Amino acid sequence: MSAEILAFLVLATATVAGGVVTLWSRYVVHSAFGLMLSLLGVAGFYVLLGSDFLAVTQVVVYVGGVVVLYLFGVMLTPPDREERSIRRIAVAGIFAVAALVVLLKAVFGMEGRWYGVDPDRGPASGGAVIREVGNAFMDKEAYLLPFEIASVLLLVALVGAVFIARREGGRGS
Amino acid sequence: MSPVPLHWYLAVAFLLFVLGLLVVLSRRNLIYILMGVELILNASSLVFVAFGSYRGAKGLLDGTVIGTFIVVLAAAEATIALAIVLNIFGTFHSVRPEDPNLLKE
Amino acid sequence: MQGLMQTDWGLFGDDHLRLMLCILLLPLMAFAVQIFFGAKLPRRGDWLPTVAMGGAFVLALSLFMTAVQHPDPTLFLHSARPPADEDGLAWNWLWSKGTPGKGNFVFAILFDNLTAVMLLVVTLVSFLVHVFSMGYMKGDPRYPRFFAYLGLFSFSMLGLVLTSNFLFLLIFWELVGLSSYLLIGFWFEKPSAANACKKAFLTTRVGDTGMLIGMMMIWWNFRTFDFVEIFEKAGQAVIANGGVPPGWMTIAAILVFMGPIGKSAQFPLHVWLPDAMEGPTPVSALIHAATMVAAGVYLVGRMFPFFMFAPDAMLVVALVGAFTALFAATIGITQFDIKKVLAYSTISQLGFMVAALGCGALGAGLMHLMTHAWFKACLFLGSGSVIHGMHHEQDMRKMGGLRRRMPITYLTMLASTLAIAGVPLFSGFYSKDAIVAATLHPAPGYESLALPHAGGLLWSLPRLLIPLAALMTAFYMFRLVIMTFHGTPRSGEAERAHESPSNMTVPLLVLGLLAVLGGSPWLFNGDFLGKHIWFNGLVHNPVFDAASGIVSFPEQVGHEGHGWAPLIISLVVAGSGILLAFLFYQWKVFRPEKVAAAIAPIYKAVYNKYWIDEFYLRFIVRPLVFHWNVFCAAFDKYVVDGVVNGVGRTARRLADGQGWFDKNIVDGLVNLAAFLTQVFGAIARIFQTGYLQHYITLLAGGATAVLVIFYWFL
Numbered sequence: 005m006s007a008e009i010l011a012f013l014v015l016a017t018a019t020v021a022g023g024v025v026t027l028w029s030r031y032v033v034h035s036a037f038g039l040m041l042s043l044l045g046v047a048g049f050y051v052l053l054g055s056d057f058l059a060v061t062q063v064v065v066y067v068g069g070v071v072v073l074y075l076f077g078v079m080l081t082p083p084d085r086e087e088r089s090i091r092r093i094a095v096a097g098i099f100a101v102a103a104l105v106v107l108l109k110a111v112f113g114m115e116g117r118w119y120g121v122d123p124d125r126g127p128a129s130g131g132a133v134i135r136e137v138g139n140a141f142m143d144k145e146a147y148l149l150p151f152e153i154a155s156v157l158l159l160v161a162l163v164g165a166v167f168i169a170r171r172e173g174g175r176g177s
Numbered sequence: 178m179s180p181v182p183l184h185w186y187l188a189v190a191f192l193l194f195v196l197g198l199l200v201v202l203s204r205r206n207l208i209y210i211l212m213g214v215e216l217i218l219n220a221s222s223l224v225f226v227a228f229g230s231y232r233g234a235k236g237l238l239d240g241t242v243i244g245t246f247i248v249v250l251a252a253a254e255a256t257i258a259l260a261i262v263l264n265i266f267g268t269f270h271s272v273r274p275e276d277p278n279l280l281k282e
Numbered sequence: 283m284q285g286l287m288q289t290d291w292g293l294f295g296d297d298h299l300r301l302m303l304c305i306l307l308l309p310l311m312a313f314a315v316q317i318f319f320g321a322k323l324p325r326r327g328d329w330l331p332t333v334a335m336g337g338a339f340v341l342a343l344s345l346f347m348t349a350v351q352h353p354d355p356t357l358f359l360h361s362a363r364p365p366a367d368e369d370g371l372a373w374n375w376l377w378s379k380g381t382p383g384k385g386n387f388v389f390a391i392l393f394d395n396l397t398a399v400m401l402l403v404v405t406l407v408s409f410l411v412h413v414f415s416m417g418y419m420k421g422d423p424r425y426p427r428f429f430a431y432l433g434l435f436s437f438s439m440l441g442l443v444l445t446s447n448f449l450f451l452l453i454f455w456e457l458v459g460l461s462s463y464l465l466i467g468f469w470f471e472k473p474s475a476a477n478a479c480k481k482a483f484l485t486t487r488v489g490d491t492g493m494l495i496g497m498m499m500i501w502w503n504f505r506t507f508d509f510v511e512i513f514e515k516a517g518q519a520v521i522a523n524g525g526v527p528p529g530w531m532t533i534a535a536i537l538v539f540m541g542p543i544g545k546s547a548q549f550p551l552h553v554w555l556p557d558a559m560e561g562p563t564p565v566s567a568l569i570h571a572a573t574m575v576a577a578g579v580y581l582v583g584r585m586f587p588f589f590m591f592a593p594d595a596m597l598v599v600a601l602v603g604a605f606t607a608l609f610a611a612t613i614g615i616t617q618f619d620i621k622k623v624l625a626y627s628t629i630s631q632l633g634f635m636v637a638a639l640g641c642g643a644l645g646a647g648l649m650h651l652m653t654h655a656w657f658k659a660c661l662f663l664g665s666g667s668v669i670h671g672m673h674h675e676q677d678m679r680k681m682g683g684l685r686r687r688m689p690i691t692y693l694t695m696l697a698s699t700l701a702i703a704g705v706p707l708f709s710g711f712y713s714k715d716a717i718v719a720a721t722l723h724p725a726p727g728y729e730s731l732a733l734p735h736a737g738g739l740l741w742s743l744p745r746l747l748i749p750l751a752a753l754m755t756a757f758y759m760f761r762l763v764i765m766t767f768h769g770t771p772r773s774g775e776a777e778r779a780h781e782s783p784s785n786m787t788v789p790l791l792v793l794g795l796l797a798v799l800g801g802s803p804w805l806f807n808g809d810f811l812g813k814h815i816w817f818n819g820l821v822h823n824p825v826f827d828a829a830s831g832i833v834s835f836p837e838q839v840g841h842e843g844h845g846w847a848p849l850i851i852s853l854v855v856a857g858s859g860i861l862l863a864f865l866f867y868q869w870k871v872f873r874p875e876k877v878a879a880a881i882a883p884i885y886k887a888v889y890n891k892y893w894i895d896e897f898y899l900r901f902i903v904r905p906l907v908f909h910w911n912v913f914c915a916a917f918d919k920y921v922v923d924g925v926v927n928g929v930g931r932t933a934r935r936l937a938d939g940q941g942w943f944d945k946n947i948v949d950g951l952v953n954l955a956a957f958l959t960q961v962f963g964a965i966a967r968i969f970q971t972g973y974l975q976h977y978i979t980l981l982a983g984g985a986t987a988v989l990v991i992f993y994w995f996l
Contacts, residue, residue, distance in 0.1 A: 008180060008181055009181055012181045012185060016185070016189045019189060019192075019193060020189065020192050020193070020196070023192070023193055023196035023197065023200075023216055024196065026196070026200055026209075026212055026213070026216065027196055027199050027200050027203070027204075032206065032208055032209065035209060035212060036212065039212045039215060039216065042193065042216060042219070043215070043219060046193070046219045046222070046223055049186065049189070049223055049226075049227075050223075050226055050244070052181075053186070053226050053227055053229075053230035053237070053240075054230055054237055055226055055230065055237060055240065055241045055244065057241055057245075058226060058241045058244045058245060058248075061244075061245055061248055062248065065248050065251075065252055066215075066219075066248065066251070069252060070215065070251065070252060070255045073255055073256065073259055074208060074211070074212060074255070074259070076259075077208050077211075077259045077262060077263065078208060080263055080266070081208065081262070081263075081266050081272045082272075092202075092203045092205075093199065093203040095202075095203075095979070096198070096199050096202030096203045096979060097199060097203075099198075099202070099979060099982045099983045099986055100195045100198050100199045100202065100982070101195070102983075102986045102990070103194075103195060103198065103982060103985070103986040103989070104191055104192070104195040106986060106989040106990055106993060107187075107191040107194075107195075107989070108188060108191060109993060110989070110993060111184050111187045111188065111191070112184055112188075113993075121183065121228060121231050121232055122231065123182050123183035123184055123231065124180065124182050124183075125180070125231060126180030126181070126231070127180070127181075127230040127231065127237075128229075128230045128231075128232075128233050128234045128236065128237040129234075130234060136238055137238060137241055137242065137245075140238055140239075140242050141242065146242075147242050150246060154246055154249045154250075157249070157250070157253050158249060158252070158253055160253075161252075161253035161254075161256050161257050162256070164257055164260070165256040165257055165259075165260040166260075168257065168260040168261055168264050169259075169260035169263050169264060198982055201975070201978055202975055202978060202979050202982065203975075210974075210975075274973065274974040274975060275973050275974070
């Protein structure tokens with residue numbers, strides 16, 4: 005068993021376990037930490053796949069930003085120790101497992117190469133150089149327009165969040 | 178030594194997706210539901226990067242860029258959605274999705 | 283086609299390009315500041331657009347002087363654009379590497395002598411109108427906004443003149459339409475003004491639609507909107523077609539000409555211009571006399587090489603122009619509102635320009651555009667001064683004897699009237715004479731292709747119509763001057779009239795001076811009868827040789843080439859027109875009322891503007907507006923009512939004889955329908971729970987179902 009496969013198994017365990025904790029925990033804070041574990045696992049996958057830049061972004065933005073945001077959200081709302089409704093999970097689980105089965109069948113049932121991808125060739129060697137990622141963002145033949153739109157989106161989200169979350173009293177009632 | 182096949186990554190991503198879907202479907206707290214959405218977004222991002230990486234360096238570049246965009250989208254979504262949740266809490270004193278029902282009936 | 287494309291910029295360098303950009307951006311800046319902060323600025327901001335326009339004028343004058351001092355014929359179509367598209371002052375809009383050539387939507391500046399002339403005209407008239415408006419609009423509640431609109435208009439007009447791309451020309455074309463709309467409706471409290479601005483906007487839009495279709499045809503065939511490239515490819519297309527233009531080019535040219543028909547108020551679409559006089563008088567002078575309406579003429583001039591390739595389109599242009607010239611002149615004779623007379627005079631003079639262009643005389647048409655801008659702006663501003671002095675009375679029958687009370691206005695308007703009538707040594711004489719010469723000698727090679735036999739006959743029509751229209755011009759303009767300024771006052775206002783303040787008279791004096799000198803050759807080359815073609819030396823008429831596909835700019839001929847016939851015709855028509863006006867209105871040898879009574883039916887038709895407005899209202903506007911109502915009413919009456927009545931009648935018949943049927947079957951059906959609705963409602967209600975997660979569950983289930991079907995059953 006090579007180191008890569010070992011790492012993959014560890015990360016997969018962490019990711020799925022984090023997801024299960026998020027699903028199963030009765031405490032919001034535990035769920036948030038489960039989410040964090042899962043996100044860190046995904047960041048590890050990014051490293052394995054050769055995308056260091058995305059891994060770092062994942063850790064900084066998701067773990068450092070979004071999860072903290074959720075923790076704030078948890079703090080600002082009342083503790084909600086909800087009962088685990090087996091019935092609800094079962095109903096949802098029927099659909100979810102059906103979806104999973106279909107998806108896995110679609111993947112593992114497929115023979116050989118598909119869509120020009122050889123599933124056994126392994127991740128790209130060398131990985132994505134950050135310089136190239138930056139150039140791709142700034143190249144108008146590549147991703148400049150989506151990049152600009154994303155920046156506008158972030159600005160709108162910033163302003164919108166402030167506008168939505170401010171107190172009613174701010175409008176002079 | 179054979180590398181990890183692409184199928185494995187996809188399987189993990191699908192598991193993650195289904196877990197996120199379950200969270201969204203079964204939880205009764207808006208904050209949980211948003212966490213489920215994050216899991217789903219990460220699953221899709223993982224699929225992009227895995228496919229890209231298995232196509233070679235150029236594909237990995239594209240996958241990385243799309244993954245970055247997903248991170249950006251998720252961050253924007255999280256801020257706005259949490260702001261809305263806080264606003265709903267301020268108005269209805271509840272974070273359950275079925276409670277804001279002023280328009281019903 | 284080597285002569286057309288100039289990759290070097292000739293004598294215009296980087297600095298000149300910056301000047302042009304400054305000219306364009308100064309009014310825009312003034313508009314932007316004025317519209318937001320105008321009311322807070324000292325003097326309510328009127329100085330800001332005025333100074334900006336003054337600066338633009340100085341820059342335009344320097345560029346014009348450069349162009350005049352180098353009368354290089356090939357300067358026509360110097361595309362002042364950097365060779366490499368990505369550098370310099372070109373702005374790439376919707377730019378892609380995929381499209382071959384430079385056919386992308388690039389905002390670049392096309393500077394040639396045509397542009398130089400237009401820049402000078404627009405900036406100078408606009409500047410003077412700004413100054414004039416300070417007096418005329420004093421005390422208006424929306425005073426700052428008026429100046430902001432003027433700035434917007436100036437920017438759009440200058441952009442229209444400067445751009446090298448048809449698409450941008452269209453954008454600026456619509457922008458001037460917008461500013462015209464805003465300014466005609468400036469006093470929107472008046473219903474007449476509110477209606478007039480809508481009418482102007484919609485009427486010109488009819489023409490613009492045709493122009494847009496023509497543009498699409500050009501794009502479809504040439505894949506470019508760049509003027510220089512269009513001309514180049516048009517030449518190649520003609521050569522490829524064996525020396526005759528492909529049919530679509532003629533159609534495209536005529537469709538493009540529909541834009542000028544609307545904007546320059548040519549015959550079928552002229553109806554908006556007289557109504558546009560509801561706007562403030564400075565606006566009438568700037569937009570509806572000197573500049574915007576001339577944009578149509580400018581467009582034909584800009585696209586001239588393209589039109590040149592399509593002789594049949596040129597014939598259409600010439601006929602429309604000549605007919606409009608005469609037609610509007612006849613109406614002008616009968617009107618009594620001073621601004622209406624000037625409005626019809628404007629339509630008529632625009633017809634002169636268009637006719638000249640149609641006859642292949644680019645230089646003559648554009649020279650008339652320039653001289654017309656001087657004297658017509660002067661006339662409009664003069665009429666504004668009169669209206670100001672008369673306390674907003676516009677009926678000439680109530681004026682008279684204003685010569686003593688408003689001497690400066692009188693003098694300047696008299697000079698302009700002499701110019702428009704075509705009296706020698708005044709500016710209008712030179713341009714009108716050149717137009718008469720052009721109609722006598724249409725450019726060679728313009729035989730009609732579609733109508734080989736009738737073509738010659740049709741080409742002779744402008745020859746008759748244009749001198750007749752010139753005669754009428756002299757007549758109605760002197761009628762205006764005599765009725766307004768000579769004789770004795772015919773109302774209390776006329777007795778109490780006073781001269782306008784100096785910020786109104788100074789622009790009048792400047793424009794009056796230009797009306798005298800503005801077209802004179804001795805201003806530029808010191809020779810005044812033999813070679814009065816300095817303008818043709820400035821803007822050469824290109825000549826296209828279909829066999830070799832070469833556009834050349836031959837040395838222009840003056841009267842030596844045309845013979846003296848045009849000169850004699852101009853003198854005779856101007857002299858007889860003026861004489862007739864004096865006979866009728868000054869010396870009262872003839873009584874106009876008696877003449878009108880003698881030809882009463884004709885007079886009535888002309889006085890009512892040939893009922894064209896009524897015609898449009900009756901046959902186009904009202905049908906369009908009311909047809910829908912009529913259709914709806916008819917539908918309501920015959921179909922809906924019919925169904926209802928039929929059902930009612932049937933039901934009554936059934937009910938009469940067969941009450942049990944009603945009770946058992948009909949009620950049963952009704953109840954069944956209600957029951958079914960209830961059942962389906964109940965089913966639908968199961969899904970419409972209002973719970974977010976139920977919806978998501980259904981969504982996920984549906985997506986899974988689609989996948990299952992996709993993988994197992996397909």
